[in-house]
Amino acid sequence: MNDIARMGALAPQDQADESMSAFWMPFTANRQFKAQPRLLARAEGMHYYTPEGRAILDGTAGLWCVNAGHCRKPIIEAIRHAASELDYAPSFQMGHPSAFELSRRLIELAGPPFAQVFYTNSGSEAVDSALKIALGYHRVRGEAQRTRIIGRERGYHGVGFGGMSVGGIAANRKAFSGALLPAVDHLPHTHNLEHNAFSRGQPAWGAHLADELERILALHDPSTVAAVIVEPVAGSTGVLVPPVGYLERLREITSRHGILLIFDEVITAFGRIGKPFGFQKLGVAPDLMTVAKGINSATVPMGAVFARKGIYEAFMNGPQNSIEFFHGYTYSAHPLACASALAALDIYRDEGLFERAGDLAGYWEDALHALRGSRHVIDIRNIGLMGAVELAPRPGAPGARAFGAHIKAFFEHDLMIRFTGDIIAMSPPLIVEKSQIDQIVERLERVLQAID
Numbered sequence: 538m539n540d541i542a543r544m545g546a547l548a549p550q551d552q553a554d555e556s557m558s559a560f561w562m563p564f565t566a567n568r569q570f571k572a573q574p575r576l577l578a579r580a581e582g583m584h585y586y587t588p589e590g591r592a593i594l595d596g597t598a599g600l601w602c603v604n605a606g607h608c609r610k611p612i613i614e615a616i617r618h619a620a621s622e623l624d625y626a627p628s629f630q631m632g633h634p635s636a637f638e639l640s641r642r643l644i645e646l647a648g649p650p651f652a653q654v655f656y657t658n659s660g661s662e663a664v665d666s667a668l669k670i671a672l673g674y675h676r677v678r679g680e681a682q683r684t685r686i687i688g689r690e691r692g693y694h695g696v697g698f699g700g701m702s703v704g705g706i707a708a709n710r711k712a713f714s715g716a717l718l719p720a721v722d723h724l725p726h727t728h729n730l731e732h733n734a735f736s737r738g739q740p741a742w743g744a745h746l747a748d749e750l751e752r753i754l755a756l757h758d759p760s761t762v763a764a765v766i767v768e769p770v771a772g773s774t775g776v777l778v779p780p781v782g783y784l785e786r787l788r789e790i791t792s793r794h795g796i797l798l799i800f801d802e803v804i805t806a807f808g809r810i811g812k813p814f815g816f817q818k819l820g821v822a823p824d825l826m827t828v829a830k831g832i833n834s835a836t837v838p839m840g841a842v843f844a845r846k847g848i849y850e851a852f853m854n855g856p857q858n859s860i861e862f863f864h865g866y867t868y869s870a871h872p873l874a875c876a877s878a879l880a881a882l883d884i885y886r887d888e889g890l891f892e893r894a895g896d897l898a899g900y901w902e903d904a905l906h907a908l909r910g911s912r913h914v915i916d917i918r919n920i921g922l923m924g925a926v927e928l929a930p931r932p933g934a935p936g937a938r939a940f941g942a943h944i945k946a947f948f949e950h951d952l953m954i955r956f957t958g959d960i961i962a963m964s965p966p967l968i969v970e971k972s973q974i975d976q977i978v979e980r981l982e983r984v985l986q987a988i989d
């Protein structure tokens with residue numbers, strides 16, 4: 538038995554496995570995990586496989602990211618080819634063809650108003666890059682006083698100091714509260730069980746919450762505000778779908794005050810809600826858009842910022858040989874990431890996966906909402922191929938119930954689901970079959986019956 542198989546075979550156990558101690562796992566209850574490891578050894582299509590060979594149905598596309606399904610041959614081949622042809626090329630003062638080709642393809646896919654793409658290696662870096670682009674944009678236009686950024690409660694924008702500051706998840710912020718960006722404020726979140734429980738798609742109630750932006754702007758003086766950043770559908774906090782009319786109001790208010798609107802589409806881009814990008818489905822175009830994850834079906838770390846026409850041009854002044862924007866990463870537009878993204882875009886197009894997500898959205902919605910009335914369930918919400926089932930918290934132990942569901946689903950029902958607080962979130966790969974949607978929901982129902 539090799540080491541990995543041995544670790545898997547140990548679960549569940551009481552004592553942490555010492556051979557695992559060297560890996561400080563991110564966003565993980567390390568001691569709990571190492572006492573009860575949940576190991577994934579390989580993957581294919583809609584499934585992960587444990588070291589012992591158990592097939593786990595992937596109800597979450599990894600971390601909302603494996604949109605084309607696992608281990609797709611054309612992507613593997615593209616990475617293999619790129620690695621043997623051009624292992625690495627700098628994007629500082631140099632370039633390579635696939636970066637330019639990918640940018641053309643992405644801009645074509647997004648359509649107006651977008652005109653340029655800036656590459657990063659993650660969603661967090663995409664967010665911090667977008668914030669820097671927003672600040673730089675106002676400065677080069679002579680509005681350097683615009684330094685304030687408005688985020689939203691319960692927003693998740695990654696873990697860089699910028700993203701963490703504009704984000705609104707208290708647990709992610711509290712240990713660093715003295716070091717957050719100073720000029721930040723937050724809109725209220727839009728979650729309200731009293732008005733919106735069991736909404737299908739966009740809830741009817743809540744557009745007025747966007748008007749809070751006017752209040753915040755009046756407090757700070759709108760001419761000091763650089764940008765407003767929101768996830769069009771808040772994902773990591775547990776799938777909060779924007780109320781009807783809400784994003785339209787944010788757009789109207791930001792435009793009126795010369796403030797950039799940033800959509801963080803790290804989850805919603807690349808088909809998740811039934812169009813290539815979430816903004817296309819929701820009908821409101823931002824000025825900047827951050828993406829990552831599905832850009833190459835998560836095969837090589839990559840993120841990007843899309844800029845609407847006019848933003849890049851504003852930077853293009855001064856002497857020809859001057860660097861216009863002092864920002865970038867060693868691995869911006871890495872050749873392997875670009876190759877995998879081009880291959881993923883081909884799969885998305887050739888298999889019609891974005892349209893497929895849109896076509897399956899109704900089936901997904903009906904299947905999820907069939908859990909209404911199941912044990913512990915106090916809300917179900919959905920859009921495209923993402924959805925959440927919110928559970929009543931166990932008295933005195935918030936988060937314990939959904940965590941228990943996650944463990945039981947993995948060990949006893951061969952199902953991968955995500956949990957945040959007492960919310961179970963799901964977002965299957967876009968290749969999911971109707972029969973697999975049924976399986977996800979049936980297994981989840983059995984889990985809910987079984988947990989305390």
Ligand SMILES: Cc1ncc(COP(=O)(O)O)c(C=O)c1O
Binds near residue numbers: 658696773
């Ligand atoms: C909306 C959003 N922004 C940013 C991020 C951070 O991305 P990464 O983990 O690639 O840094 C995430 C990750 O889930 C996200 O959902």
